[in-house]
Amino acid sequence: MKTIIFDVDDTLYDQAISFYRTFKKLVNENRTYEELDAIYRLSRKYSEQLFDQSEKGEITVFDWQTGRFIKALDDFNISISSNTAAEFHEAYKEEQARITLFPEIKELLSILKQQDKQLAVLTNGEEQHQTMKIKQLELAKWIPNENIFISGSHGIAKPNREIFDIVKDKLDCDPAETVYVGDSFEKDIIGAKKAGWQAIWMNHRKREIPNNSEFYPDIELQHAKDLLSYFTGH
Ligand SMILES: [Mg+2]
Numbered sequence: 488m489k490t491i492i493f494d495v496d497d498t499l500y501d502q503a504i505s506f507y508r509t510f511k512k513l514v515n516e517n518r519t520y521e522e523l524d525a526i527y528r529l530s531r532k533y534s535e536q537l538f539d540q541s542e543k544g545e546i547t548v549f550d551w552q553t554g555r556f557i558k559a560l561d562d563f564n565i566s567i568s569s570n571t572a573a574e575f576h577e578a579y580k581e582e583q584a585r586i587t588l589f590p591e592i593k594e595l596l597s598i599l600k601q602q603d604k605q606l607a608v609l610t611n612g613e614e615q616h617q618t619m620k621i622k623q624l625e626l627a628k629w630i631p632n633e634n635i636f637i638s639g640s641h642g643i644a645k646p647n648r649e650i651f652d653i654v655k656d657k658l659d660c661d662p663a664e665t666v667y668v669g670d671s672f673e674k675d676i677i678g679a680k681k682a683g684w685q686a687i688w689m690n691h692r693k694r695e696i697p698n699n700s701e702f703y704p705d706i707e708l709q710h711a712k713d714l715l716s717y718f719t720g721h
Contacts, residue, residue, distance in 0.1 A: 490660040491599055494669030495610040498689050499592050499624060503527045505582035513575050516565055528692055530559035535673065542644055552576045588624050589711035595718055596629040607634035609654050611674060614639040634658065646678030672696060676704045689714060
């Protein structure tokens with residue numbers, strides 16, 4: 488592979504940590520780690536659904552940002568007001584200003600850079616918010632600014648074919664020699680496969696492939712250390 492392109496959220500860092508901290512701060516409930524993890528995964532599922540709706544203009548960005556928490560907590564019989572959900576979103580954003588790369592990802596980026604691979608990032612979300620996270624993760628150490636692609640800056644998001652083609656054209660890379668690494672089956676794997684790229688599924692939340700899926704990842708891994716091993720061969 489000549490070109491390796493990464494998703495950001497929950498691929499390069501553990502997005503759940505920000506959620507756990509926010510939950511403990513704002514929700515007055517004692518829940519087990521397993522429950523918290525389940526609520527977190529639900530919030531991601533709702534986030535993706537509502538993000539799509541907000542992209543289509545069916546709901547506001549505010550409804551996406553708050554609705555994902557309202558719905559996920561509601562599934563666990565925790566009811567929060569729209570105000571608390573807004574506070575949750577703000578606190579979650581603050582927590583995201585403290586994120587750090589999985590250590591194995593840090594090592595992997597350094598190795599790939601040394602090997603002169605073409606490295607890039609393709610992430611869904613608002614330009615400002617994603618840029619903040621990319622800065623916090625210090626991705627500029629390994630990835631040039633022009634190789635950072637944020638859906639919000641282009642008005643088109645994964646899994647839409649168009650955004651993958653924009654990246655391919657800007658990087659001037661060969662799809663057959665390009666691999667995309669992401670945690671979302673629907674956004675990352677389906678999107679990359681439709682665009683003719685190789686796809687590595689960082690399935691560390693151990694999700695299931697939907698029944699009768701038309702597309703499959705080329706590789707499925709469950710830990711950042713497995714990704715490091717995959718590329719380094721040890
Ligand atoms: Mg992701």
